[in-house]
Amino acid sequence: MILLMSIFAMPLAMAQQQSSPDGNVVLTFSLKADGTPSYKVTYKNKAVINESTLGFKIREVLSSYLLKSDETPVYSEKSLPDDSKIKKIEPLTQNFKVVDTKKSTFKETWKPVWGEESEILNHYNELLVQLQQEKTHRKMNIRFRVYNEGVGFRYEFPSQKELTYFVIEEELSQFAMTGDHTAWWIPGDYDTQEYDYTESKLSEIRGLMKQAMSDNVSQFVFSPTGVQTSLMMKTKDGLYINLHEAALVNYSLMNLNLDDKTFVFQSWLTPDAQGAKGYLQAPCHSPWRTIMVSDDARKILASRLILNLNEPCAIADTSWIKPVKYVGVWWEMITGKNSWSYTNDLPAVDLNTVDYTKTKPNGTHGATNEEVRKYIDFAAKHGFDQVLVEGWNIGWEDWFGHKKDYVFDFITPYPDFDLKALNDYAHSKGVKLMMHHETSGSTRNYERHMKAAYELMNQYGYNAVKSGYVGDILPVGEHHYSQSTINHYLYAIKEAAKHKIMVNAHEAVRPTGICRTYPNMIGNESARGTEYEAFGGNKVFHTTILPFTRLQGGPMDYTPGIFETEIKYVNPNNNSQIRSTLARQLALYVTMYSPLQMAADLPENYEKHMDAFQFIKDVPVDWQKSVYLEAEPGRYITIARKDKHSNDWYVGCTAHEGGHTSELLLNFLDKGKKYEATIYADAKDANWKTNPKAYTITKQKVNAKTKLKLTAAQGGGYAIQIRKLEN
DSSP states (O other), X not given: OOOOOOOEEOOSSSOEEEEOTTSOEEEEEEEOTTSOEEEEEEETTEEEEEEEEOOEEEEEEEOGGGSOTTOOOOOOTTSOOOGGGOBOOOOBTSSEEEEEEEEEEEEEEEOOSSSSSSOEEEEEEEEEEEEEETTTOOEEEEEEEEETTEEEEEEEEOOOTTSSEEEEEEEOOEEEOSSOOEEEEOBXXXXXXXXXXXXXXXXXXXXXXXXXXXXXXXXXXXXXXXEOSSEEEEOTTSOEEEEEEEOOOSSOOXXXXXXXXXXXXXXXXXXXXXXXXXXXXXXXXXXEEEEEEESSHHHHHHOOHHHHTSOOOOOSOOTTOOOEEEEEETHHHHTTSSBSOSBSSOSSOOTTTOOGGGSOBOSOBSOOHHHHHHHHHHHHHHTOSEEEEOSOBTTGGGOSSSOOSOOOOSSOBOTTOOHHHHHHHHHHTTOEEEEEEXXXXXXXXXXXXXXXXXXXXXXXXXXXXXXXXXXXXXXXXXXXXXXXXHHHHHHHHHHHHHTTOEEEEESSOOOOSGGGTOTTEEEEOOSOOGGGGGTTOOOTTGGGTGGGTGGGGSOOOOOOOOOOOBGGGTOTTOOOBOSXXXXXXXXXXXXXXXSEEEOOSOHHHHHTTHHHHHHHHHOOSXXXXXXXXXXXXXXXXXXXXXXXXXXXXXXXXXXXXXXXXXXXXXXXXXXXXXXXXEEEEEOTTOBTTTBTTOEEEEEEEEOTTOEEEEEEOTTOEEEEEXXXXXX
16 A cells, blocks of 8 residues: 655635646636635546536524533424524525645555455545635535546535534535536436436437436436436547546435536435435535546546545455355246235235235245245356345235335245245255345334344345335335435445345445445445346447446446346246347446346246356456456447456457447457457347347457457347466
């Protein structure tokens, strides 16, 4: 590790600048004539962010010196102290003066527990601006960190009697674009990220918003021009810009609302049930607001800015955190072939009184002893670590859509799921079972049962849980991305760590690099994944965008590997089709990074294509190094990764509906060494719609000077395994 720190004060009357270590990114901070904080960003002397203002609108402030010593501040509109104890204030936007500024430099190399590389460089130049509001004397600091690939900034509120407890009405961070950029976006929403991406000009967002919205079991689109982060854009002169946030802790999620006349985005926080957007107590700080920029799209994918802005690992012993490759009882329910529920006899369920032994099994329940043993045998035969089982626990007959608080207890199995016997059988085969906790959005109920549920997992040797938050959040009126729910997700991760349990959260908040601090957060969904292929399909270019957007904050449990692309052959009542070739399904194990990877199809479908299935068996889930060979958002992505535990390399390419031809130079291989490449590619007549299962497998000797010309079909791709040979 290398650490270099230098601090010095700067003159206060002039605009302050800080540049990136390579000098390409320049951040300028200044106060406008009325004392409003503002900033702008340039890259290689090109404007990236025009002058943009910063600040907050405060609904009310409860100052500690206005309360008696035996009173506790409360924030409910209906239970606020009387007016004599509420100090209405002007917004934290104008009338600031600069009290002090400091510059510093930081450089270190740190090792993630798992990741896209075994070492990460964290190198930035920092500018800290200390502000004070003239009349109120309230203090607000803004900390900027400038990296070679962009800028992060956050607000900091030091301890002060003038500003102790306060409620955010809105954060007023602006991101002023320099023109009508092309953007890849999904609607701004308080409850879901499960949308297909739309590619358009910024000026076209308003007109396309309605068609960009698809139905979801819980959603709240707040504006006709609101979009979510991570937002990817491209300028007319070839700059790639990405807006996101990092280290979202004890704060509500940030969307962006666009003024489509001026092309200025403003932060738009997620409210709680009463409309408040955050309850803060100084000293405190906001999450980081991030701006990545490059003239090479590959550098956006390679950036670790989001991870670097998070705190170091908070878990002392991480030896129990292991990347996982798994199969599971899941796709059969997603496609509608089988069910999560055990019986059709119960229109309503009270877990305190229900007796499932007196009901008739429906015959479609997926999580049966026989079915789970089949998956255990398949996992053991082919070297998979774990078997996920959904629908094992009582309550699925009455779990959704009723604003029901006490939904599941997370410990009681159905009569046809023998918890102990199945775990004993799995362990005898060298396989673990993966627990599933669907909360139905009832965060209070999950916290009520969490300790007992985690202890049950410890008792039976489970070390990973897939949690879910389908439906509206309870307590009623809360959102998936409001401050209290954000705090719940982190609480679950921290409690799981106490029990040495890894967490894969679905329908939770999209990640912001928290996995650096809590690497037992081994996976997330938080986007439109493979399951939607069984619900009507994702757009063909979907997987060429997600690494630029959703994956910027952390890995996704995308659940790739579907070989039977026509769902009617799994469930005759489902006519959906996977919008991908089989070869691209292999490539996704490389391009859609995750330390948690599922072979999501049914075992019988893999049995038909064991030659292609070999790639899924071989591909690692933890990497020593990643090289981004080709990238253009919405068009194609080609990535090479080196196995963390060997000298083998793996390459994956995913292409949009127009296909893609690559000319790859394998100069990332060790010079002077020989390798053998196994190439899994689309056949010449392959097409995601008309001939998706047409693929070829070829082998050839390669080295660092080899050039490969490969073609991905429409909606296709290719995957390559490159093994080092003994000289």
